[in-house]
Amino acid sequence: MILLTGATGTVGRLVTWRLSGVAPVRLLTRDPRRLGGGPRVEVVGGDFGDPRSLERALAGVRSALLVTADPLTHAHDEHFVTAARRAGVRHVVKLSALAVTDPGAADLITTWQRGNEQLLCESGLLWTLLRPRAFMSNTLSWARSVREDGVVRAPDGGAANATVDPRDIADVAAAALLDPDGHAGRAHALTGPEAISAAEQTEILAELLQRPLRFVELGPDEARELLRARYPKPLADALMESAARGRSGAKARVDPTVAELLGRPARSYREWAGDHLGAFGG
Numbered sequence: 001m002i003l004l005t006g007a008t009g010t011v012g013r014l015v016t017w018r019l020s021g022v023a024p025v026r027l028l029t030r031d032p033r034r035l036g037g038g039p040r041v042e043v044v045g046g047d048f049g050d051p052r053s054l055e056r057a058l059a060g061v062r063s064a065l066l067v068t069a070d071p072l073t074h075a076h077d078e079h080f081v082t083a084a085r086r087a088g089v090r091h092v093v094k095l096s097a098l099a100v101t102d103p104g105a106a107d108l109i110t111t112w113q114r115g116n117e118q119l120l121c122e123s124g125l126l127w128t129l130l131r132p133r134a135f136m137s138n139t140l141s142w143a144r145s146v147r148e149d150g151v152v153r154a155p156d157g158g159a160a161n162a163t164v165d166p167r168d169i170a171d172v173a174a175a176a177l178l179d180p181d182g183h184a185g186r187a188h189a190l191t192g193p194e195a196i197s198a199a200e201q202t203e204i205l206a207e208l209l210q211r212p213l214r215f216v217e218l219g220p221d222e223a224r225e226l227l228r229a230r231y232p233k234p235l236a237d238a239l240m241e242s243a244a245r246g247r248s249g250a251k252a253r254v255d256p257t258v259a260e261l262l263g264r265p266a267r268s269y270r271e272w273a274g275d276h277l278g279a280f281g282g
Helices: 010-019 051-058 075-087 108-121 136-149 166-178 198-209 220-230 233-247 257-262 269-275
Strands: 002-004 025-029 041-045 063-066 091-095 126-132 151-155 186-190 214-218
Touching: 002 010, 010 025, 010 166, 025 051, 041 051, 051 075, 063 075, 063 166, 075 091, 075 108, 091 108, 091 166, 108 126, 108 233, 126 166, 136 151, 136 198, 136 269, 151 198, 151 220, 166 186, 166 257, 186 257, 198 214, 198 269, 214 220, 220 233
Parallel strands: 002 025, 002 063, 025 041, 063 091, 091 126, 126 186, 151 214
Antiparallel strands: none
16 A cells, blocks of 8 residues: 555646556545545545544555645654554655755755655655655746736746656656665655756747747846745745755756656656646647
8 A cells, every 4th residue: 555645736646647556545635525536546534733644544554655845844744754653654755855955055945854854764764755856837837927928927037947847756756656675765866857947948838839928037026025925934035045046056957867767868848848738828
């Protein structure tokens, strides 16, 4: 039995599709009504804030995918790891972030991820860490303005980032969950095949859509205002710190791990955009 958390999120949903019918899968969600089952797939209710619900969900589980999303607390990871030990789980695959390897990254979100990694690695459980760069799917936040105005509005248009296709992350996660011994004790750096800027992504979208798009660069104050409208101030400030590192080139390094693990090249932004063109009006 494999347990997946974050099953309604970007990566968890994709991992579910890859494992459905391949291995028995249990999906953990706060609201089971939001998810349907499938071949060898069951859905259970539970919450990271409720340790007993986690223990029930983890009963009989061999491997688990751990995806947490609240940088204001370590309690969710602590509760899950404790429950996994008590339930006899053998292996946990943790979705983290590649920024943890950057000594200059000291923002709230990266510090939180480092602490969660340390917690798991010192737990006595077998572990695998997935450390992706920014998701290519983050550009879906541009979809409405592209459809309606033919404009992409974003900060730091020239900053290159080795963004990764979430489908590649899911492929690696599924491989690790199915083969604990082959991935235990390993931290996988997951990037795309090239470092690409927001302005270059805009050019690719324009080419695929066969219509002109305009890139409008947001200044720091505009970017901060938008972030604070979506996130609590501490998270918005952390994202601004992260963006500053991106401007210095800290996120541009391409890693070969995806190709080495999957036996094929990592998907490019052009491939991702081509497969999601409908969201942008294509």
